[in-house]
Amino acid sequence: MTSPVVPPGFRCGYIAIVGRPNVGKSTLMNTLIGAKVSITSRKAQTTRHRITGIQTSESAQFIYVDTPGFQTRHANPLNKTLNRTVTNTLTAADVILFLVEAGTYGPADKQVLDLLPAKVPCILVINKADRVKDKVAMLPFVQKVAAERAFSAVVPVSAKQRFQIDVLEREIQQYLPENPPVFGEDDITDRSEKFLAAEIVREKVFRFVGDELPYTSTVVIEKFEEEGALRRVFAAILVERDSHKAMVIGQKGAKLKEISMQARLDMEKLFGGPVYLEIWVKVKSGWADNEAGLRAYGYE
Helix, strand or coil: CCCCCCCCCCEEEEEEEECCCCCCHHHHHHHHHCCCCCCCCCCCCCCCCCEEEEEECCCEEEEEEECCCCCCCCCCHHHHHHHHHHHHHHHHCCEEEEEEECCECCHHHHHHHHHCCCCCCEEEEEECHHHCCCHHHHHHHHHHHHCCCCCCEEEECECCCCECHHHHHHHHHCCCCECCCCCCCCCCECCCHHHHHHHHHHHHHHHHHCCCCCCCCEEEEEEEEEECCEEEEEEEEEECCHHHHHHHHCHHHHHHHHHHHHHHHHHHHHHCCCEEEEEEEEECCCCCCCHHHHHHCCCC
16 A cells, blocks of 8 residues: 655644633634534533644644643642643644633733743634724733743634634644654544544533533443444443432433433534434442542543
8 A cells, every 4th residue: 555645845743722721722623623523611621631633734734632721720630630631732742822812811821821831832822802893902912912922923813703713724834843644634533433422422511511510520431332324322421429410310301311412413413424322320429539530531
């Protein structure tokens, strides 16, 4: 089998997307690669894993790494694990996208910025720029944040509206090293479909249940079967208490039914075929009391 011909000057590298929780990192990565591989939610800190998204053009392969938002408040095992994930990602990145929300720059943003290695090209990405009606009034904010570091570029974007995403891609590409592609041209992530199925269910749990449910609630895929284009997915939502179980199930099972329906629709769109999905809710106390428990349930 002959290897595909790589054009001269082809660029390929890893791009870390970092920022405080809930600035739109997952939405930005999904927009950049054109597919939903990292979950999004209004609830801050839904990303717990290092998620890789891949986008390949004729002249470059962009390997985006969506990281959990760096935690500065509580030194519990979960936050320590999340922060270690962020730190490890930064050391391996060829380019860093430092993401802030238009009009908002506070101590939490500054703490993340101070962690970024000085030698890696860093692009300041100002997300949700479409929400600012008076663009002239935003200039002082842009100047203030840009003065915090010698950024390689400053790009206002709207991840949801795809505003200036093409500009951001051009800026990223010029800082990628000249390398052959690491992944196939049709690959969009290095994660398995089983992993993505769990993440999709977890997103729907937080989206439909709300802020009452603790972060330690998670999803385990107990069985994942493929038969032609059909996927059969059997998932368990693990919660800490019976009261949390009741939240997820809802009155007469209505909440769980909505979670299941929306998760199935997202899976069918991502996997490109029909999905049979069954979900149970289980109480499993003490499962996340230590770092070994966290790793056992998929944290990295």
